[in-house]
Amino acid sequence: MEDTSPSKTAEIAARCEEIFTDLDFNAARKWKAGKPGRKVIGFMPFYVPRELIHAAGALPLGILGGGDQLEVIHGDAYFQSYICRIPRSTVELGISGRLDFVDGMLFPSICDVIRNLSGMWKLMFPRVAARYVDLPQNFDGEVGGEFYRSGLQELRHWLADIASHPVTDEAIRASVAVYNKSRALIRELYALRAAEPWNVPSAEVYLLLRAGLVLPVEEHNELVRTYIDAARSRDRPFKDNSRVVVSGVFCEQPPLNLIKSIELSGCYIVGDDFMLVTRWEKSDTAEDGDPIAALASAYLHNSLSTSAKYEPDAARKGAYLIESVRKNRAEGVIFAMPSFCDPALLERPMLQNALKAAGIPFIAFKYAENSGQMQPIREQAGTFADSIKLWSGE
Amino acid sequence: MSTIITHPKVAKAWVFKDASMAKQKEMMNRHYGRLADAPQTGEKVASTFVPGNLNELLMCFGFAVNLPEINAIQNGLRKTSGNFVMEAEKIGHSEDVCTYVKSDIGMMARGNIGPNGRRLPDPDVLLLSCTGCFTFMKWFELLRERYRCETIMFHTPYMADGKIAPDMVKYMVKQLEKDVIPKLERVSGVKFDIDRLREYLKKSARAEDDLVWVLQSAKATPSPIDAYFGGIYYIGPIFGAFRGTDDAIEYYKFLREEIEGRLAQGKGPVTPGGDMGKERYRLVVEGPPNYTNFRQFWKMFYEEGAVVVASSYTKVGGTYDFGFRHNPDKPLESLAEYCLNVYTNRSLPMRVDMLENYIGEYEADGLLINSIKSCNSFSAGQLLIMREVERRTGKPAAFIETDLVDPRYFSPANVKNRLESYFQMIEQKRARARAAG
Ligand code: SF4
Ligand code: SF4
Numbered sequence: 001m002e003d004t005s006p007s008k009t010a011e012i013a014a015r016c017e018e019i020f021t022d023l024d025f026n027a028a029r030k031w032k033a034g035k036p037g038r039k040v041i042g043f044m045p046f047y048v049p050r051e052l053i054h055a056a057g058a059l060p061l062g063i064l065g066g067g068d069q070l071e072v073i074h075g076d077a078y079f080q081s082y083i084c085r086i087p088r089s090t091v092e093l094g095i096s097g098r099l100d101f102v103d104g105m106l107f108p109s110i111c112d113v114i115r116n117l118s119g120m121w122k123l124m125f126p127r128v129a130a131r132y133v134d135l136p137q138n139f140d141g142e143v144g145g146e147f148y149r150s151g152l153q154e155l156r157h158w159l160a161d162i163a164s165h166p167v168t169d170e171a172i173r174a175s176v177a178v179y180n181k182s183r184a185l186i187r188e189l190y191a192l193r194a195a196e197p198w199n200v201p202s203a204e205v206y207l208l209l210r211a212g213l214v215l216p217v218e219e220h221n222e223l224v225r226t227y228i229d230a231a232r233s234r235d236r237p238f239k240d241n242s243r244v245v246v247s248g249v250f251c252e253q254p255p256l257n258l259i260k261s262i263e264l265s266g267c268y269i270v271g272d273d274f275m276l277v278t279r280w281e282k283s284d285t286a287e288d289g290d291p292i293a294a295l296a297s298a299y300l301h302n303s304l305s306t307s308a309k310y311e312p313d314a315a316r317k318g319a320y321l322i323e324s325v326r327k328n329r330a331e332g333v334i335f336a337m338p339s340f341c342d343p344a345l346l347e348r349p350m351l352q353n354a355l356k357a358a359g360i361p362f363i364a365f366k367y368a369e370n371s372g373q374m375q376p377i378r379e380q381a382g383t384f385a386d387s388i389k390l391w392s393g394e
Numbered sequence: 395m396s397t398i399i400t401h402p403k404v405a406k407a408w409v410f411k412d413a414s415m416a417k418q419k420e421m422m423n424r425h426y427g428r429l430a431d432a433p434q435t436g437e438k439v440a441s442t443f444v445p446g447n448l449n450e451l452l453m454c455f456g457f458a459v460n461l462p463e464i465n466a467i468q469n470g471l472r473k474t475s476g477n478f479v480m481e482a483e484k485i486g487h488s489e490d491v492c493t494y495v496k497s498d499i500g501m502m503a504r505g506n507i508g509p510n511g512r513r514l515p516d517p518d519v520l521l522l523s524c525t526g527c528f529t530f531m532k533w534f535e536l537l538r539e540r541y542r543c544e545t546i547m548f549h550t551p552y553m554a555d556g557k558i559a560p561d562m563v564k565y566m567v568k569q570l571e572k573d574v575i576p577k578l579e580r581v582s583g584v585k586f587d588i589d590r591l592r593e594y595l596k597k598s599a600r601a602e603d604d605l606v607w608v609l610q611s612a613k614a615t616p617s618p619i620d621a622y623f624g625g626i627y628y629i630g631p632i633f634g635a636f637r638g639t640d641d642a643i644e645y646y647k648f649l650r651e652e653i654e655g656r657l658a659q660g661k662g663p664v665t666p667g668g669d670m671g672k673e674r675y676r677l678v679v680e681g682p683p684n685y686t687n688f689r690q691f692w693k694m695f696y697e698e699g700a701v702v703v704a705s706s707y708t709k710v711g712g713t714y715d716f717g718f719r720h721n722p723d724k725p726l727e728s729l730a731e732y733c734l735n736v737y738t739n740r741s742l743p744m745r746v747d748m749l750e751n752y753i754g755e756y757e758a759d760g761l762l763i764n765s766i767k768s769c770n771s772f773s774a775g776q777l778l779i780m781r782e783v784e785r786r787t788g789k790p791a792a793f794i795e796t797d798l799v800d801p802r803y804f805s806p807a808n809v810k811n812r813l814e815s816y817f818q819m820i821e822q823k824r825a826r827a828r829a830a831g
Pocket of ligand 1: 110
């Protein structure tokens with residue numbers, strides 16, 4: 001029988017941390033070596049249809065930069081000082097051979113930096129297939145939907161070429177089912193954290209999510225299931241922390257210490273936009289019928305929001321953040337955004353206006369994936385947590 | 395991203411002005427007058443962007459067209475943008491983001507006074523033509539918050555694979571038919587007439603022919619034009635609110651005649667200081683210019699005899715030199731193709747190829763990149779572009795960093811030093827080539 005004792009959570013977190021700190025992606029390498037012909041497809045934030053990669057029999061590998069442990073030697077020569085860090089550490093991963101087992105790379109349409117990186121990849125690593133994933137900004141099924149469906153078909157053929165076998169409808173439907181399960185588990189995990197944040201520290205949730213970008217989804221689903229069950233039996237002391245949503249962390253990642261610092265400073269993170277790909281579709285994607293149509297429809301009509309996605313309804317601008325605050329019973333928002341990140345920083349004033357209108361307090365700071373100094377952040381978050389308590393006590 | 399279409403204070407200092415310049419100035423004055431008068435005349439106003447500018451379509455509905463990038467440039471040239479940028483930062487916009495956006499928002503915060511000293515009207519519609527830059531989307535979402543007017547997303551897919559696929563054009567035409575045109579009809583109260591659009595497109599193509607001729611005249615030695623600093627004036631009408639008009643046709647006719655004259659006389663470009671002296675260096679430039687110190691920047695080139703023979707910036711509001719023209723026989727498709735072809739919507743490998751070819755075709759000495767702090771669309775990847783072009787052509791390349799309209803990021807001494815060393819590099823390369831026989 002599966003061990004779901006409380007100590008299991010720490011064990012899982014430790015395993016995930018090992019995966020997270022391994023900049024050579026040995027877990028993915030091991031999977032690839034497990035059977036001849038296996039392929040690995042890297043992808044960058046914020047979203048790609050992982051189901052298609054999975055249906056091609058390949059491993060989707062999330063690439064989120066090099067974090068604070070990677071020494072960037074070559075990458076800085078490719079980017080000016082006023083460009084965020086994730087492309088330079090990603091280039092570093094490539095040049096240093098850490099991605100030499102990756103057969104294809106996907107760059108979704110999140111911003112101009114990752115868009116341009118898709119072309120850089122083609123020039124720098126001509127032997128690796130690289131592809132830009134252009135997501136529609138028109139959400140009419142007949143317009144943006146048609147465009148996206150044709151993009152998905154092309155992606156499917158691209159993957160079939162890499163895998164050297166066709167990607168069948170049946171395989172995609174089966175993959176949709178596996179990812180539905182994965183998303184349901186992540187939603188359950190998030191709901192549990194919102195309900196009992198003292199039992200589900202965000203640093204652990206984060207590591208669990210990160211591991212999901214490296215491990216095969218089936219294995220990760222089991223890990224999350226076990227973690228949730230074990231966390232439910234935990235009984236850690238409740239602290240009178242402030243409940244916050246963290247916003248702006250959807251691409252370049254903050255150091256793990258930053259997440260820990262926020263929680264150490266008296267905040268429970270009960271909502272966030274880390275790794276949106278893990279729960280992008282809000283509910284199950286259809287497992288029957290035309291699977292390409294199902295994937296497109298889920299993206300268009302049933303997905304979360306983020307800065308990279310146009311909001312056609314002016315009245316709903318920022319609603320996604322307010323909804324996250326309400327649903328998770330948060331008391332405030334911490335905007336933590338990467339320096340030089342256009343999507344995050346241009347979105348921020350609009351989100352702040354929405355929060356002001358809703359009477360929700362917030363603070364903001366910037367980080368880089370290799371930020372070292374956590375003391376100022378801890379102080380800022382601590383003051384914020386205190387002031388939330390003060391306000392709510394009034 | 396965009397181009398300048400007038401030369402406010404700068405123009406006064408020019409040693410002489412030719413007919414095309416006078417014509418452009420008159421057009422611009424009229425344009426800004428029309429915008430300022432809109433509240434009185436009742437004309438509807440559309441704001442949109444330079445890349446992916448659907449001017450002919452907007453004209454079909456009688457809109458007066460306001461281009462916020464052009465306003466930011468004007469403010470850069472007039473040295474007012476610095477305060478606007480700081481104003482925007484004061485009200486919460488990050489120091490890290492595009493200064494065009496902040497100049498625009500700062501200008502709005504301070505009363506929205508246009509270059510002619512009159513208030514710019516509030517737009518009736520924001521045509522969010524999203525081509526070649528993600529910032530556009532955020533920019534108009536920000537403006538929508540303030541103006542609360544109809545906002546129309548028109549999404550251009552990225553030319554990631556170096557080609558225009560049929561599904562891209564289809565997607566865009568569908569957006570036009572199902573969304574853009576019906577909304578423009580609703581806001582303007584004018585019914586769409588495709589024949590009217592065809593007429594405008596016909597006119598666009600005529601002006602585009604002359605523009606291309608002018609830009610390609612730089613293949614001659616000496617080049618009769620500067621295709622970056624001067625080019626910025628030349629692209630003004632076609633990138634701005636005049637594509638599709640008789641004014642634009644006339645402007646480019648004048649311009650072409652003038653350049654033909656200069657070619658015949660073996661003259662180099664006109665600069666603010668008069669005719670340029672001997673042509674010593676021929677450069678291809680990648681990236682937008684700096685506007686806050688525009689004349690000073692240009693002077694660093696022409697004083698050294700450096701002329702820009704081709705630039706990517708003059709393709710940012712449309713790339714015409716590979717044959718694309720607006721096509722009255724395929725009106726909506728050609729609007730789509732126009733947007734797709736915009737320079738910043740071209741993949742990085744396409745940009746490298748283009749610059750490499752320019753160096754060959756225009757017999758340039760090398761590539762200079764002016765990297766703009768504000769602009770990820772242009773800037774991300776430029777260091778690789780530099781390496782690649784240098785490797786492929788064997789010609790020296792150099793890199794300078796400035797900003798579009800934020801004067802804090804223009805350091806004249808640094809730029810000048812870099813340029814001087816670059817010119818020395820070119821000399822050394824030539825000396826080595828001579829020595830090698
Ligand atoms: S951190 Fe922001 S700007 Fe940088 S690549 Fe990610 S989304 Fe783009
Ligand atoms: S980021 Fe660049 S292309 Fe985009 S609006 Fe700013 S200056 Fe123009």
